[in-house]
Amino acid sequence: MGEVIVITSGKGGVGKTTTTANIGTGLALQGKKVVLIDTDIGLRNLDVVMGLENRIVYDLVDVVEGTCRIKQALIKDKRYEGLFLLPAAQTRDKSAVSPEQMIKLCDELRNEFDFILVDCPAGIEQGFKNAIAGADRAVVVTTPEVSAVRDADRIIGLLEANELRNPKLLVNRIRVDMVKRGDMMTIDDIIDILAIDLIGVVPDDEKIVVSTNKGEPAVTDSKSLAGQAYRNITRRLLGEEVPMLDLETDDGFLVKLKRLFGLRTT
């Protein structure tokens, strides 16, 4: 029996889609059979991030409306065995799907796949309700900004109201240098407010932008720090104990030298 995990945030632009693509690819790399469902109907992106845009013939709305079978709409990833995408419709809106239909769809996919990752749209309206309807677990993505944390708090409340207990927190786009200077919220600040378990921290990484534009998830890039963070998160999702990534950036020779002599490096 597969597990349905919804990836949500409330606020837009914090990295739900990137996270879905990376965790999904990470799980596929671990040999799991994974399907990613884009529920952002009308503003679909996951297909672009996965680099599968040009393969879409049928979509989520076609499936729930019975225009096609699920298998016809599933797009096989071009690189990884066992990774599939169910894209959202672009020319429709969120009301084209109901929570009941999502539950039915998730239940059907459960038999075929180990993991069903649902990429949730921003907001708390119909699209959000659809996305969480069939889910067993939730990952809440936030960035170290007051507004994103506020929205994440709202989302956690809504998840709990919908019987989705113990959501996991993923802090995205953290910048260690700014945290050190005291210009950015620390992980502890965020956990203090949200009071849920942390599943991982992903550093701000230029490579994410590059990989997103190329349609190749960063999780496959062994040199990328963000990729490493996503690999660890994937393993934690699978139940492994993985220590948190050391995000200390390489300070360079001069800074190390100064530190050696006991000089202040800030």
Next chain:
Amino acid sequence: MDEANVTFKGSLHGLTIILKEEDGFESILEQIERKVVSAGKFFKGASLHVKYRGKKLSKDQEDRVFNLLASKSGARIKSLTEDTEEPPEAQNNISGQTSPRIRMKDYYFNGINEGVTKFYRGTVRSGQLVDFKGNLVVIGDVNPGGELIASGNVIVVGSLRGIVHAGADGNKDAIVVALNLQPTQLRIADVITRSPDDEKDSRNFLVPELAYVKDNMVYIERFLPQR
């Protein structure tokens, strides 16, 4: 009409014949013969590895099918073996040209040489769908995520970067023309093609191009003399 009990399927590695299990061998043989003959010169000169799946055949029956194919098709048949490889699950979606069949109507729009036409002025942006039962002319660009569906021809006087479906109810003679033809996906009737994955088209100059279907393949060519 029990044609569908024997299906020919071309693949990368040759030809696969799918046999319905409940059918008798003699009727299968007959149907294969009919199919091969109706294909005319299609197989002529080709050399093929042929596989079959579905019904199990005895060695003797295999030989008869082999001889039939060898004598009637005009192709050099190199081998005939049972295809034991299980088809990968859910694989038959987008990768092949023909696999995701779009349902076609029996009576399709026929006015591609002279018929009703819609003119659309402006940019078709992501999430917008322009469809028309007839020919469609867009004076403007079609961005990625935008979609054009017409039962006749589609002409884009601008860049076509979105999804386009010409002859949407089944007319394979429909064409797609654009000043800059770079669609995410191009469909004519039930034939689907997509842009290559790795090839980044870095042309800066516009070349008007025309897409049409021949033998269930989409061809794209310039229609202006080269300068």
